[in-house]
Amino acid sequence: MKKIFNLSIRNRLIISFALVLLVPGIIIGWTSYSTAKETVENQITMSASESAKLLNSTLDRFIEPEIRNIAYLSEEITTADYTGSNPVLQQGILTPFLSKHPEVSTIYVGSKDGMFINAPAKEMPKGYDPRERPWYQEAMKQNGKVVITSPFESKTTGDFVFGVAKVLKDGSGVLAAEVKLETISAIVNKAHIGKEGFAFLADKDKKVIVHPTTKPTDPLEGDFVGKIYQSKTGSFEYTIDNQDKKMVFATNELTGWKVVGTLYNDEITKAAQPISNKTILVLSISLIVGFVLIFFIIASITKPLRSLVTASEKIGQGDLTEEIQVHVNDELGQLGKSFNKMSKNLRELIDQIGTNTEQVAASAEELTANAEQTSKATEQIALTIQEVAVGTDKQMESVEESSIRIAELAQEVQRISENADSVNVASIDTSEKAAEGERSIKLAVNQMNTINNTFANLSASIKMLGDRSNEINQIIEVITSIASQTNLLALNAAIEAARAGEHGKGFAVVAEEVRKLAEQSSHSSQQIAQLIASIQEETSKTIESMAHATNEVNEGIGIVDLAGDSFSQIQQSINDMGTKIEQISSAVHKITAGTEQVVESVMGISQVAEAAAAGTQNVSAATQEQLASMEEISASANALSNMADELHQAVGRFKV
Numbered sequence: 001m002k003k004i005f006n007l008s009i010r011n012r013l014i015i016s017f018a019l020v021l022l023v024p025g026i027i028i029g030w031t032s033y034s035t036a037k038e039t040v041e042n043q044i045t046m047s048a049s050e051s052a053k054l055l056n057s058t059l060d061r062f063i064e065p066e067i068r069n070i071a072y073l074s075e076e077i078t079t080a081d082y083t084g085s086n087p088v089l090q091q092g093i094l095t096p097f098l099s100k101h102p103e104v105s106t107i108y109v110g111s112k113d114g115m116f117i118n119a120p121a122k123e124m125p126k127g128y129d130p131r132e133r134p135w136y137q138e139a140m141k142q143n144g145k146v147v148i149t150s151p152f153e154s155k156t157t158g159d160f161v162f163g164v165a166k167v168l169k170d171g172s173g174v175l176a177a178e179v180k181l182e183t184i185s186a187i188v189n190k191a192h193i194g195k196e197g198f199a200f201l202a203d204k205d206k207k208v209i210v211h212p213t214t215k216p217t218d219p220l221e222g223d224f225v226g227k228i229y230q231s232k233t234g235s236f237e238y239t240i241d242n243q244d245k246k247m248v249f250a251t252n253e254l255t256g257w258k259v260v261g262t263l264y265n266d267e268i269t270k271a272a273q274p275i276s277n278k279t280i281l282v283l284s285i286s287l288i289v290g291f292v293l294i295f296f297i298i299a300s301i302t303k304p305l306r307s308l309v310t311a312s313e314k315i316g317q318g319d320l321t322e323e324i325q326v327h328v329n330d331e332l333g334q335l336g337k338s339f340n341k342m343s344k345n346l347r348e349l350i351d352q353i354g355t356n357t358e359q360v361a362a363s364a365e366e367l368t369a370n371a372e373q374t375s376k377a378t379e380q381i382a383l384t385i386q387e388v389a390v391g392t393d394k395q396m397e398s399v400e401e402s403s404i405r406i407a408e409l410a411q412e413v414q415r416i417s418e419n420a421d422s423v424n425v426a427s428i429d430t431s432e433k434a435a436e437g438e439r440s441i442k443l444a445v446n447q448m449n450t451i452n453n454t455f456a457n458l459s460a461s462i463k464m465l466g467d468r469s470n471e472i473n474q475i476i477e478v479i480t481s482i483a484s485q486t487n488l489l490a491l492n493a494a495i496e497a498a499r500a501g502e503h504g505k506g507f508a509v510v511a512e513e514v515r516k517l518a519e520q521s522s523h524s525s526q527q528i529a530q531l532i533a534s535i536q537e538e539t540s541k542t543i544e545s546m547a548h549a550t551n552e553v554n555e556g557i558g559i560v561d562l563a564g565d566s567f568s569q570i571q572q573s574i575n576d577m578g579t580k581i582e583q584i585s586s587a588v589h590k591i592t593a594g595t596e597q598v599v600e601s602v603m604g605i606s607q608v609a610e611a612a613a614a615g616t617q618n619v620s621a622a623t624q625e626q627l628a629s630m631e632e633i634s635a636s637a638n639a640l641s642n643m644a645d646e647l648h649q650a651v652g653r654f655k656v
Contacts, residue, residue: 010302017294021287024562029279044268045235048193048248052261055191055199056250059184063254066104066164066179067146073097074166074175076491082109082117092498094119097491104177105157110136111173122156130174139165139174148255150203151216154178160216162209162255185210193248197263202228204256228258237265275551304328308339315343352646359643408590436562464538475527482524486517 007015073093082089094107098119108118110130118124130136138147149163157178165176184201188210191199201209206225208214224238224247232251237244244265249258307324323343326336493510 009305010298013298013301014294017290017298021290021294025283025286028562029283032275032279044194044263045246045248048197048246048261048263049235051191051193052199052248052250052259055188055261056252056259058187059201059252059257059259060254062183062187063148066177067148067254069097069101070164070166070175070177071146072488073491075169076495077109077168077175078170079111079172082111082115087117088495088498089117090119090121093491093495103180103183105154105159105161105180107175107177109168109173109175115173118156124155128155135163135165135176136174139167139176143167150205150207151181151209153217181210181216191261193261194263194267196267197261199259199261202258202260209257228260304333304336308336311339311343315346321347471531475524475531478524482517482521486514486521489514489517
């Protein structure tokens with residue numbers, strides 16, 4: 001700390017201004033970057049969660065029709081359809097159903113007697129008993145509820161499928177359909193989680209259903225597996241292959257399957273990197289501009305001070321002809337003018353002292369001549385003259401002491417000037433900081449208004465998303481209604497045609513009606529796809545609005561912080577002014593004390609003069625012969641007294 005105060009004023013100002021610029025700038029930059037990164041992370045996590053929810057809803061829309069189909073068909077099939085002399089189950093019911101549902105690879109019925117009827121017809125291995133299969137056993141346990149099995153490899157087609165099964169209405173067996181995973185796999189693989197992330201499905205038994213790198217039915221492995229089965233929905237961070245990742249998950253209510261999305265944490269850092277770069281750029285430009293302004297401000301302060309120091313050194317060496325060139329009218333200019341005025345007064349004082357000294361010298365010569373005339377008068381006169389000489393020595397000592405006090409007085413005046421300069425600088429700084437604080441507060445108000453407008457736009461976009469979602473719900477209801485009617489008509493037509501034999505040709509009209517309804521279902525599905533695309537577009541706009549609002553908040557925070565720093569500087573400047581004023585007060589007290597000592601010295605001179613006068617009276621009493629000479633000495637003494645008064649008046653020209 002002592003080393004810092006030993007530095008020049010210029011270096012101390014440079015260090016102070018540099019700290020004022022660097023420390024708040026670094027704090028503001030780091031705070032802005034951290035806040036932006038946290039906001040981006042929340043947005044990406046929210047987007048990933050919404051993608052997982054959308055995938056879960058799509059899965060529901062795919063599976064629900066299969067559940068309704070199996071539920072309806074199981075109510076229509078009886079024992080008579082696959083037993084007796086004219087079984088119609090395979091050709092009359094199962095095969096037509098299969099032709100209308102390409103997502104189903106095979107459909108079959110297993111009876112309590114071990115009978116197995118499938119479509120497309122395929123001979124099963126010898127000893128195959130449907131009653132031992134999981135789909136049969138699970139359906140029997142549920143007692144009339146539709147069962148969705150975990151994915152497995154089909155024994156009839158070799159494809160990876162999942163089963164949808166239900167007990168027949170009369171309880172004579174179980175109807176089951178194997179639904180291909182191809183459609184679900186395509187939906188999951190198209191889902192985007194961030195830019196480089198992906199989605200996957202897992203069943204209730206912690207086995208893979210759809211995964212970009214793992215085969216279906218393989219066990220799901222990793223430290224994260226336990227966490228996604230602890231709750232229905234959630235998100236967490238984990239590390240795999242030395243890379244940090246984030247995972248979001250949801251549970252499908254129909255199947256109990258886990259819908260999972262995962263992405264790399266590096267995406268968050270990369271998304272926040274442009275904000276970091278802009279912050280560094282703005283901070284660098286601000287520092288450069290600040291340092292340039294500081295350089296000119298410091299130069300405007302130190303250059304006049306260096307001129308004062310140079311002039312003071314010359315005066316200290318005895319050269320009173322030096323004057324300072326004053327080009328400004330601020331406090332430094334006033335200080336220069338005061339310095340020139342002081343130098344001028346000193347020159348006039350020295351000139352007057354020189355003139356009086358010559359007169360004193362002349363009077364002294366005259367006194368010397370008279371003294372030679374009276375030296376032989378008496379020894380008493382000699383002793384008196386010695387006393388006068390001693391008094392004169394004391395008078396000279398007093399004069400010398402007065403000279404020292406005057407020099408100290410000059411030094412104190414110089415300190416007063418320096419302190420006045422510091423007070424001026426602090427006052428200027430205080431004014432600038434106050435103005436800057438006012439501007440910063442106005443800017444903060446404007447930024448907050450911008451934030452309100454941005455969030456208003458965001459609210460409108462979100463409302464539009466809600467309207468689009470309502471339209472989708474209405475169209476889905478239409479599709480569900482048409483699909484149900486299609487299935488009912490198709491199945492009724494197939495069953496009635498099979499049972500009627502030759503007379504069933506009259507149902508051709510029913511089949512044609514079914515086809516028309518199916519076309520309507522396809523058209524509604526296309527509308528759903530278009531509306532979903534529209535929702536995604538609106539969601540993108542919403543995210544952009546939120547990002548814009550975040551930037552505005554960050555700018556508002558930076559400006560408010562700048563205002564706080566400015567007012568802190570104002571407080572510091574005021575404190576500095578108080579310290580300088582105390583120093584000036586102390587210097588004034590010292591000047592007062594020096595003046596008192598000068599007065600005491602003058603009193604000493606007066607006492608010596610009285611002693612000299614007493615000696616003069618003794619000389620006058622000793623001899624009448626020296627009367628004329630003593631009168632001349634008295635006249636010379638009066639002249640010396642007058643010159644002493646003039647010298648006192650010259651010193652009194654300094655204002656204390």
